[in-house]
Amino acid sequence: MSLVEISNLNAWYGDKHVLKNINLEIPRNIIFAIMGPSGCGKSTLLRAMNRLLELNPNAKVSGQVKIDGIDVYSDKIDITWVRRQFGMVFQIPNPFPHLSIYDNVAIGPRMNGLVKNKSELDQLVKWALEKAYLWDEVKNDLKKPASMLSGGQQQRLCIARALALKPKIILMDEPTANLDPVAASKIEELMLELKEDYTIVIVTHNPQQAARVSDYVAFLYMGELIEVGETSQVFTRPVHKLTERYVVGKIG
Amino acid sequence: MLGVISLLAIISAIPIFAIIINIYSEGLKYVSLSFLIDFPPPPISGGAGGIGPALVGSLILIGLATVIGGAIGFFTGLYLSEYSHTKLAQYTQMFLQIMVEFPTIIIGLFAYSVLVAPLKRFNAFAGAFALSIVIIPYIALNVREAYKSIPYTLKEAAFSLGLSYPKVYLRVLLSTAKRGVLTALLIGMAKAGGETAPLLLTILGTTFTYFEGLDQPINAIPLLIYNFALSPYERWHQVAWGASAVLLTIILTIFIISRLVVKEVKI
Numbered sequence: 001m002s003l004v005e006i007s008n009l010n011a012w013y014g015d016k017h018v019l020k021n022i023n024l025e026i027p028r029n030i031i032f033a034i035m036g037p038s039g040c041g042k043s044t045l046l047r048a049m050n051r052l053l054e055l056n057p058n059a060k061v062s063g064q065v066k067i068d069g070i071d072v073y074s075d076k077i078d079i080t081w082v083r084r085q086f087g088m089v090f091q092i093p094n095p096f097p098h099l100s101i102y103d104n105v106a107i108g109p110r111m112n113g114l115v116k117n118k119s120e121l122d123q124l125v126k127w128a129l130e131k132a133y134l135w136d137e138v139k140n141d142l143k144k145p146a147s148m149l150s151g152g153q154q155q156r157l158c159i160a161r162a163l164a165l166k167p168k169i170i171l172m173d174e175p176t177a178n179l180d181p182v183a184a185s186k187i188e189e190l191m192l193e194l195k196e197d198y199t200i201v202i203v204t205h206n207p208q209q210a211a212r213v214s215d216y217v218a219f220l221y222m223g224e225l226i227e228v229g230e231t232s233q234v235f236t237r238p239v240h241k242l243t244e245r246y247v248v249g250k251i252g
Numbered sequence: 253m254l255g256v257i258s259l260l261a262i263i264s265a266i267p268i269f270a271i272i273i274n275i276y277s278e279g280l281k282y283v284s285l286s287f288l289i290d291f292p293p294p295p296i297s298g299g300a301g302g303i304g305p306a307l308v309g310s311l312i313l314i315g316l317a318t319v320i321g322g323a324i325g326f327f328t329g330l331y332l333s334e335y336s337h338t339k340l341a342q343y344t345q346m347f348l349q350i351m352v353e354f355p356t357i358i359i360g361l362f363a364y365s366v367l368v369a370p371l372k373r374f375n376a377f378a379g380a381f382a383l384s385i386v387i388i389p390y391i392a393l394n395v396r397e398a399y400k401s402i403p404y405t406l407k408e409a410a411f412s413l414g415l416s417y418p419k420v421y422l423r424v425l426l427s428t429a430k431r432g433v434l435t436a437l438l439i440g441m442a443k444a445g446g447e448t449a450p451l452l453l454t455i456l457g458t459t460f461t462y463f464e465g466l467d468q469p470i471n472a473i474p475l476l477i478y479n480f481a482l483s484p485y486e487r488w489h490q491v492a493w494g495a496s497a498v499l500l501t502i503i504l505t506i507f508i509i510s511r512l513v514v515k516e517v518k519i
Contacts (some may be wrong), residue, residue, distance in 0.1 A: 050412065052408060052411060052412055055407065055408065055411060057335075057337045058337070080414040080415065080416055081414065082414075083411065083412055083413070083414040084413070084414030086412075087412075088408075088409075088412040090405055090408060090409065090412075091405075092405050094403070094405040094406055094408070094409045095409075096406065096409070096410075096424065096427075096428065097428075098427055098428055099427070107413065107424065108413040108414070108415075111413070111415055111419050111423065111424075112413070112414055112415070158409070161409075161413070162412075165413060165414065
């Protein structure tokens with residue numbers, strides 16, 4: 001069974017139909033890229049998975065998203081549980097600026113009651129920061145505000161914050177779009193490392209990035225899923241003309 | 253042209269300095285520790301006296317109004333910020349904006365009709381109730397601004413951690429917006445401390461008794477100033493000047509604190 005199964009997913013903002021009948025399966029322990037030009041619905045698809053889309057009062061969703069076989073849109077489900085299964089990293093690094101580096105990582109497990117005591121929390125924070133390749137840079141500054149970190153460090157802190165919830169999957173919404181090339185490549189390296197233990201879904205408008213990091217790729221165009229497959233296949237022998245034009249840079 | 257505008261700007265700032273200089277030069281000489289504690293003097297003979305009951309009354313009224321108005325205003329402001337797309341929020345906001353401009357004597361009259369007339373007694377609670385109504389729109393609209401100013405991406409971050417609405421808004425985001433919220437409460441406090449009109453018809457103003465219960469009359473500094481300044485007695489005029497200096501100090505202190513709070517936000 002795939003980790004995530006999306007079937008007949010539709011989404012609207014008001015009257016605007018932004019996701020049109022999406023069917024998609026995301027296997028385990030891979031990097032799955034969703035690529036497409038801006039406004040094609042990539043970020044909406046990501047937010048439909050962890051139900052963050054519902055923060056937008058105009059958004060409407062129909063269809064099914066299953067994680068480990070459980071439908072996240074089922075009536076009986078606790079939405080906070082759903083969101084904890086998906087760690088999320090955003091386009092603009094968004095650590096809580098008034099909280100310390102430590103508290104940014106600790107806030108999720110602490111407020112969700114996932115740890116029993118302080119020492120367990122300390123261990124979890126250290127583990128998450130190590131996983132995010134940040135521990136060595138910040139271990140002496142844990143009490144300092146997160147806003148003192150550089151953009152790339154802030155983004156890795158956000159990855160640590162997501163990891164600390166022990167999610168089943170990590171969603172990344174253009175995580176390198178606002179970073180310099182050096183910081184961006186560090187994030188990409190980190191993703192390849194995390195793939196050992198996690199499934200990562202990355203949204204990107206940059207086909208080169210999808211080609212570099214992903215194992216599977218889906219091409220989304222104007223709300224429709226045009227093509228999905230193994231990255232090597234999609235980039236070398238695309239089935240659809242639109243995909244071909246996109247990967248060679250003729251649209252986007 | 254610029255010279256004229258600058259001159260007009262300076263002229264508009266003159267009253268505040270004139271008022272501060274006037275009040276302190278007339279009133280400060282009567283203020284001492286005993287002035288803050290003692291009963292007012294008898295009109296004709298006796299010692300200098302003080303404003304003890306009115307000061308205690310004002311602090312009680314400010315405290316109570318801030319608690320009631322603060323709680324209602326805070327949650328209203330939060331609602332206005334987060335549900336701004338709903339008709340209810342849009343109408344509520346419009347009504348609050350009208351209420352900011354409401355003549356406060358009318359609010360006092362309303363409190364009189366619902367809390368004084370039925371009980372057949374002027375009482376402290378009616379005053380606090382009237383002041384709460386006066387400050388709710390100020391607090392609600394400022395709390396709304398405080399929450400509106402939180403970047404959307406931080407809201408998304410908080411919700412993505414699987415936190416419930418109360419945890420997101422009252423813990424994570426409140427700590428982001430705390431300075432704005434604190435400023436809103438301070439503005440409400442200053443407003444509650446300085447209002448006279450809502451108190452005229454609600455608390456009556458006792459002269460020679462301290463606080464005796466929320467169902468009993470009480471005094472407040474603005475009301476004491478009003479009553480004493482209108483009296484024919486010279487020594488009561490002096491108490492009114494001293495009380496004005498104390499009131500001005502309270503309001504300026506609250507204002508300065510709120511400025512310092514706001515200043516920190518920008519760093």
